[in-house]
Amino acid sequence: xxxxxxxxxxxxxxxxxxxxxxxxxxxxxxxxxxxxxxxxxxxxxxxxxxxxxxxxxxxxxxxxxxxxxxxxxxxxxxxxxxxxxxxxxxxxxxxxxxxxxxxxxxxxxxxxxxxxxxxxxxxxxxxxxxxxxxxxxxxxxxxxxxxxxxxxxxxxxxxxxxxxxxxxxxxxxxxxxxxxxxxxxxxxxxxxxxxxxxxxxxxxxxxxxxxxxxxxxxxxxxxxxxxxxxxxxxxxxxxxxxxxxxxxxxxxxxxxx
Amino acid sequence: xxxxxxxxxxxxxxxxxxxxxxxxxxxxxxxxxxxxxxxxxxxxxxxxxxxxxxxxxxxxxxxxxxxxxxxxxxxxxxxxxxxxxxxxxxxxxxxxxxxxxxxxxxxxxxxxxxxxxxxxxxxxxxxxxxxxxxxxxxxxxxxxxxxxxxxxxxxxxxxxxxxxxxxxxxxxxxxxxxxxxxxxxxxxxxxxxxxxxxxxxxxxxxxxxxxxxxxxxxxxxxxxxxxxxxxxxxxxxxxxxxxxxxxxxxxxxxxxxxxxxxxxxxxxxxxxxxxxxxxxxxxx
Amino acid sequence: xxxxxxxxxxxxxxxxxxxxxxxxxxxxxxxxxxxxxxxxxxxxxxxxxxxxxxxxxxxxxxxxxxxxxxxxxxxxxxxxxxxxxxxxxxxxxxxxxxxxxxxxxxxxxxxxxxxxxxxxxxxxxxxxxxxxxxxxxxxxxxxxxxxxxxxxxxxxxxxxxxxxxxxxxxxxxxxxxxxxxxxxxxxxxxxxxxxxxxxxxxxxxxxxxxxxxxxxxxxxxxxxxxxxxxxxxxxxxxxxxxxxxxxxxxxxxxxxxxxxxxxxxxxxxxxxxxxxxxxxxxxxxxxxxxxxxxxxxxxxxxxxxxxxxxxxxxxxxxxxxxxxxxxxxxxxx
Numbered sequence: 001x002x003x004x005x006x007x008x009x010x011x012x013x014x015x016x017x018x019x020x021x022x023x024x025x026x027x028x029x030x031x032x033x034x035x036x037x038x039x040x041x042x043x044x045x046x047x048x049x050x051x052x053x054x055x056x057x058x059x060x061x062x063x064x065x066x067x068x069x070x071x072x073x074x075x076x077x078x079x080x081x082x083x084x085x086x087x088x089x090x091x092x093x094x095x096x097x098x099x100x101x102x103x104x105x106x107x108x109x110x111x112x113x114x115x116x117x118x119x120x121x122x123x124x125x126x127x128x129x130x131x132x133x134x135x136x137x138x139x140x141x142x143x144x145x146x147x148x149x150x151x152x153x154x155x156x157x158x159x160x161x162x163x164x165x166x167x168x169x170x171x172x173x174x175x176x177x178x179x180x181x182x183x184x185x186x187x188x189x190x191x192x193x194x195x196x197x198x199x200x201x202x203x204x205x206x207x208x209x210x211x212x213x214x215x216x217x218x219x220x221x222x223x224x225x226x227x228x229x230x231x232x233x234x235x236x237x238x239x240x241x242x243x244x245x246x247x248x249x250x251x252x253x254x255x256x257x
Numbered sequence: 258x259x260x261x262x263x264x265x266x267x268x269x270x271x272x273x274x275x276x277x278x279x280x281x282x283x284x285x286x287x288x289x290x291x292x293x294x295x296x297x298x299x300x301x302x303x304x305x306x307x308x309x310x311x312x313x314x315x316x317x318x319x320x321x322x323x324x325x326x327x328x329x330x331x332x333x334x335x336x337x338x339x340x341x342x343x344x345x346x347x348x349x350x351x352x353x354x355x356x357x358x359x360x361x362x363x364x365x366x367x368x369x370x371x372x373x374x375x376x377x378x379x380x381x382x383x384x385x386x387x388x389x390x391x392x393x394x395x396x397x398x399x400x401x402x403x404x405x406x407x408x409x410x411x412x413x414x415x416x417x418x419x420x421x422x423x424x425x426x427x428x429x430x431x432x433x434x435x436x437x438x439x440x441x442x443x444x445x446x447x448x449x450x451x452x453x454x455x456x457x458x459x460x461x462x463x464x465x466x467x468x469x470x471x472x473x474x475x476x477x478x479x480x481x482x483x484x485x486x487x488x489x490x491x492x493x494x495x496x497x498x499x500x501x502x503x504x505x506x507x508x509x510x511x512x513x514x515x516x517x518x519x520x521x522x523x524x525x526x527x528x529x530x531x532x533x534x535x536x537x538x539x540x541x
Numbered sequence: 542x543x544x545x546x547x548x549x550x551x552x553x554x555x556x557x558x559x560x561x562x563x564x565x566x567x568x569x570x571x572x573x574x575x576x577x578x579x580x581x582x583x584x585x586x587x588x589x590x591x592x593x594x595x596x597x598x599x600x601x602x603x604x605x606x607x608x609x610x611x612x613x614x615x616x617x618x619x620x621x622x623x624x625x626x627x628x629x630x631x632x633x634x635x636x637x638x639x640x641x642x643x644x645x646x647x648x649x650x651x652x653x654x655x656x657x658x659x660x661x662x663x664x665x666x667x668x669x670x671x672x673x674x675x676x677x678x679x680x681x682x683x684x685x686x687x688x689x690x691x692x693x694x695x696x697x698x699x700x701x702x703x704x705x706x707x708x709x710x711x712x713x714x715x716x717x718x719x720x721x722x723x724x725x726x727x728x729x730x731x732x733x734x735x736x737x738x739x740x741x742x743x744x745x746x747x748x749x750x751x752x753x754x755x756x757x758x759x760x761x762x763x764x765x766x767x768x769x770x771x772x773x774x775x776x777x778x779x780x781x782x783x784x785x786x787x788x789x790x791x792x793x794x795x796x797x798x799x800x801x802x803x804x805x806x807x808x809x810x811x812x813x814x815x816x817x818x819x820x821x822x823x824x825x826x827x828x829x830x831x832x833x834x835x836x837x838x839x840x841x842x843x844x845x846x847x848x849x850x851x852x853x854x855x856x857x858x859x860x861x862x863x864x865x866x867x868x869x870x871x872x873x874x
Contacts, residue, residue, distance in 0.1 A: 050769050075771035086763035088626040090816050102759055103771040151762070155770075432715060434730075466847065469730055470572040473594050490713045491650065492722055496730040501598035504590075 001028055002077055002158035002190055004049060008057035011044050011214075018044045020214040021057070026192060028158060031185035033205035033222075034194045037235055041214040042194045043083060046163050049192070050080055061159075075103035079155040081162040083194075085144050087137055093147050094132040097123055100154025119154050126150035126180060142173035149180055159190040166197060178204045202226055202248045210234060223248050232256045287374030290399035291353035295339070295346060297364065298357040299327060300517035301378055304390060305355055306332045307407060307520050309398040315349045325485050328513045328521030343367040353397060381518025383445050384415075390518060407520060414523040415449070421533040422451025425478035426458060427508070428467070432486060432493030438463040442518055443481075450530045452479065473501050479533070480505045483512040508532045549820065552813055556827040560608065563834040567604040568596065571841055602733045607834040609736075610728075610792040611802060613743045615829020616822060617785050618803015619810075620750040623757035623818030624781050627689055628811075629866050631803030632789045634690065635676055636697025637669045638800060641786075641793035642723045643704045644668025648794075650711035658734075662742050666790030672696045673782050725852030726799030728837050735795040746788015747826065749780045754819030761818065799852050801859025802829050808862050 004026040011019040018041045026032055034042045048055040051066045051074060059066040061077055079100070087096075100122060101115040123129045126146045131139065136147055145165065152160060162181065166174045174197065182204050185191040195201045201208060202222040210218040210225050212234045218225040223243050231239045231250070238253040294309055295316040296302045302321045305314060306329035314336050320326045321333040339345045343364045346354070351373055356362050358377035365373070376397045381387040388408050395404025427447055429437040437443045438456035441463050447454050455477045456465065467475075480502065486494040487509060509532070514525035569580060575592055582588035583596045618631035632638045644664035648654040654661045680692035704723060708716045722729075756777040759767035768774055793799075806828040807821050814820040833851070836858075840849040 047765065050765075052765055052768055071768065071773055072771035075769060078769070080766060080769035082763060082765045082769070084763070086766065087761065088763070089761045089818060091761065092815060095815050095817060096761070099758060099762065099770065102755060105755070148762075433718075468572040468848070470595050470599055473599070474573040474591050476591060489655075490652070491715050492719050492730075493715055499598070499730055499732050500734075501594050501732070504594075 002062050003027060003060075004078075004159060004190060004192075005060040005063075006045075006049070006057070007060065009045070009048055009059060010056040011041070011048050011053050012056075013044065013053070018214050019048065019055070022211075022214075022216055023057075024209060024216065024219060026159075026190055028190040029185060029188050030206045031181055031191045031193065031204060032207045032209060033201040034192065034209045034211060035196070035198060035201050036211035036217075040211045042211050043163050044214075045211065046161050046192065046194050049161060050074065050078060072103050075157075076155070077157055078159040078161060079152040079157040081148055081152045081160070081165055083163040083167065085141070085148060085168075087144070087148075090135045090137045092132070093128060093134050093136050093139075093150075094119065094123070096136045096147060097128070097150045097154050100151045103155060103157075118156050122150045122154035122156075125153055125183070127176075141168050142170065142176070145169055145173060145177055146180075149177065153184070158188075160184055160192070162191075162193045164194050164196060166195065166200065174200060198226065198231075198250050202250060226250065285372045285374050287353045287376070287397060288399075291351075291374070291397070293349055293351045294353045294355065294398060295349060295351040296321075296355045297339070297341070297346075297359060297362050298355070298378075300380070300519060301355040301357055301359075301394075302327060302333070303329050303517050303519035303521070304378070304394040305398065308391070308395045308400055308403050310400075311335070313398060315351060316345065324513060325511065326513050326516060328511075328517070328519055328524070330513070346373075347371070355394065355397070382440060382442050384449075384522065387518040387520075387522055391520070411520060411523050415526060418449065418526060418530055419534075420449075420451030421530050421537060422447070422453075424451060424453055426455050426475075427452040427479040427481050428455035428472065428475070428477040429481045430467070430472070430497060431483060432491070432497070434466045434468060434472075434496060436461065436465050436467045438465060442522070443515055446515065446522070446525055446529060447481070449526050450533060452529075452533075469496065469499055469501050477505060479508055479536075481508045481510060481529070483515075484509045485512055506536045508536075549814070552810075552824055553827065556824055556831060560827055560831040560834065563831045563838065564604050564608060567607060567834050567838050568600050570838060571595065571600055598732065602736050603728050603731050603837065604834065605736050606728055606731050606739060606795060607837040608830040609740055609743045610796045610799065611833025612826040612830040613746055613788045613792045614799065614802035615806040615832070616747055616750050616803075616826040617789055618829075619807040619818070619821045619825035620753060620757070620781060621785065621803070622807055623821070624753070624760065624777070625689060626760060628808065629690055629804065629863065630693075631801070631807075632669075632785065633697070633798060633800030633802075634804060634863075635673070635693035636695070636700055637672050637676075637785065637789055638793050638798035639697045639700035639704065639724065640672030641665040641669040641790045642798040643700045643707065644790065645794045645797075646704050646707050646723055650708060650713055650716045658738060662738050662791045662794045665794035666742065666787050668700070669786040669790045669793070670782070672700060673786055677778070677782070721850060723797045725850035726793075726797035726855075727848070727850050727852075728796055729848055731795060739791045739795045742787050742791020742794075746784045746786075746791065749784025750788065751822055751826075753777055753780055753784075754822055757818035757822075797850075797852070799833070799855055801855045801862070802833055805855070805859050805862050806832055808866070 006022050006024045009019060009022045010017060022045060036042050044053060047053045049059055066074055097119050101111060101118060123132060126149045128146050128150050131143060165177050178200050181191050181193055205222060208222050208225040209216055217234060218230060226241055226248050228239055228241050231237055236256050238256045240251045242249045292313055293315040294305055294313050296305045299318050299320050302317045316337050316339045317333055319338045319340055321338060322330050324330045341364050346364055347368060353376060354373050355376045357380060359375040360377055378390050381390050391407055392404045395401050429443045436456050438461045439454055444454050455475055482497055486497050489495045489498055508529055510525055510528055514521040569577060573595060579588060579592045580596055583592035614632060621630040622628055644667050645661060648661045648664040676692050676696055680689045701724060705720060708720050756772045759770045759772045764774060807825045810821055810824045810828050836851055836854040839854055840851055843849055
């Protein structure tokens with residue numbers, strides 16, 4: 001069972017302190033959304049959890065300091081879907097998804113039967129089996145998002161961090177991706193997603209972390225976190241929040257006066 | 258229209274007049290015993306150093322003291338070395354300029370109003386041509402007797418020379434695989450010691466390039482190389498040390514003795530003959 | 542990946558066969574016409590002296606160097622392209638070959654190479670290392686291929702100027718005439734001495750570069766994702782830098798700065814693979830060996846007064862490839 005704990009984590013990029021003194025604990029089986037305005041430090045926080053940026057404080061994965069852990073070990077525990085749909089070479093979908101097995105391959109070994117099976121499972125879960133022979137760089141935005149997701153699923157890590165997985169996707173595909181994240185969490189994974197869309201965050205996440213100016217402003221269920229006052233304070237918007245249904249619905253009116 | 262033609266013609270004739278005025282004045286006559294002799298060519302340096310008094314010489318080329326290239330290098334110490342500069346010549350006010358040839362020198366063309374006494378020498382490719390140059394130079398510098406004495410000495414040194422080559426084939430191999438052909442001084446030296454020039458056998462021009470493969474296939478009996486290339490200092494000389502050539506016996510002669518038709522000719526001939534004899538005596 | 546296992550090995554086998562054919566031809570042809578019978582006799586030990594010397598002292602080292610240098614340049618191109626995520630990257634375009642040439646020139650013409658034979662490849666490697674470090678500082682993180690190429694041009698031009706200066710300053714009056722050989726590359730008149738200088742460097746460089754296959758594949762997804770997949774980017778960069786510098790340094794020390802091999806070969810090989818960076822590495826090495834050996838054969842067969850420089854042939858082949866890529870520059874690959 002994996003767990004991620006943040007202990008007074010801070011990140012300074014250049015001369016800016018982008019993340020200040022963030023402490024939080026994440027448990028498996030939950031989908032946590034990290035939301036907040038632009039430049040709040042959400043992506044940086046996600047990258048700090050993967051030891052991709054130097055940070056003060058400690059990030060513990062399964063109780064072990066992530067910065068001290070060998071990269072391959074960390075890679076087997078947390079799968080990462082970075083921002084943007086970076087793809088430098090025109091690999092086939094199957095080959096691309098296969099890259100997710102890299103943390104499991106011993107230095108000079110070839111892909112094994114177990115690896116192939118994991119790749120098949122990942123492609124099935126992300127619903128890209130029919131795309132397996134297509135060239136990944138020729139796919140549409142929505143297809144590419146699913147393929148990159150499959151790549152992360154192929155790692156079969158107990159935790160998954162996705163940074164703005166919904167960027168430039170149409171509403172239908174956004175729902176597809178959120179469904180996949182939800183399914184993973186339901187399956188027992190520890191899922192963290194940096195999101196911009198408050199509606200989808202409210203609908204799908206078990207827990208929200210609202211970040212502003214590099215600090216946690218609120219931490220709780222969507223209903224607890226997303227109040228009209230908070231939205232005004234953090235985003236500078238005028239909105240109404242309905243908490244009657246299964247999840248809060250947000251109606252935006254405009255900029256706060 | 259007519260006016261324009263007239264103006265054009267006027268400009269043209271004016272230009273022509275300027276050009277005519279710019280052509281060098283006819284050279285003056287040299288004094289019987291020149292006291293400020295300037296040599297503007299390395300080979301001319303050799304002759305002037307060999308025949309004139311030290312005090313008569315006012316300028317030599319910058320290679321004159323380089324032992325690699327100048328046979329009379331020791332005699333050249335203490336004499337100003339000139340680059341190809343018209344200013345320097347002007348400052349010296351020479352009473353004899355020796356060149357190969359002197360009359361077409363670029364430095365002199367920059368001084369068209371001056372008329373210095375000039376001595377034009379021809380490139381010497383045979384021994385007789387060397388003797389002719391010696392005589393001409395000796396007369397010009399005011400010591401005709403020395404010229405005759407030098408020639409007599411050279412003839413004496415060459416008289417007793419054997420021909421140890423015995424008709425064997427040699428190739429004069431330079432940096433980068435350049436090979437000297439027939440009609441050259443090197444070629445005459447080879448004949449004098451009894452060698453046959455490979456370039457002649459292969460029908461090559463006075464200067465050609467022969468690749469290592471071709472040299473190996475040609476199997477000359479000797480390779481003649483410049484002594485400066487005995488040391489590897491660049492890729493050109495590195496080539497001459499290629500293992501493929503290791504089985505061909507070598508004769509090494511300083512370039513200073515062969516690049517110019519000069520009194521050093523006899524030293525070159527004797528050195529070559531001695532080296533051939535040594536290689537013969539030393540073993541197969 | 543298991544589906545492509547067979548085609549991958551058949552690609553390598555085909556390239557190996559091509560290379561073998563090229564090497565054989567390289568031994569059979571040269572300035573002097575030697576019949577096959579004579580050459581075979583020489584190879585088996587009872588040939589005539591001329592054929593033996595030509596075969597073993599001249600053609601054999603030349604062929605071995607063409608194979609080794611070609612392999613190193615092809616591999617360096619493939620590895621640099623994979624790491625920099627840019628299909629135009631390769632040692633000569635990035636100025637590394639010219640910088641190595643500068644090191645080599647400094648070693649020979651200032652007499653340093655006489656101290657010990659290892660000084661020559663050492664200085665060439667040093668030149669390559671400095672240029673690569675400079676390049677990484679200037680444009681290592683640039684997303685645009687243009688920035689990288691421009692930085693490479695800057696570094697390369699500086700190195701060429703430095704080389705010309707060094708040759709002109711050298712106390713050896715004949716040094717300046719050898720610029721062409723250094724800046725265009727040539728395998729003329731090479732001997733086994735050169736083979737022993739270059740081969741260890743190329744072996745080390747090849748090993749260090751081939752080791753990076755996985756890291757290069759992971760970089761397909763960008764630096765962050767690659768690190769999150771367990772790649773140690775710092776170590777990868779170091780291996781790449783040092784491996785390229787040593788291998789290209791050794792190659793240039795004996796053959797001059799031959800350009801474009803690392804550009805042409807991966808470009809030709811990529812469509813025959815699954816396009817992942819790791820799949821191109823070994824085939825590019827073998828393909829590079831074949832290409833350079835054939836180019837070297839060409840300069841020996843084409844009848845010219847002076848032997849053509851190798852770099853001329855590779856440039857004629859390489860510039861069209863460069864232009865094709867440039868015209869496609871809007872696509873990431």
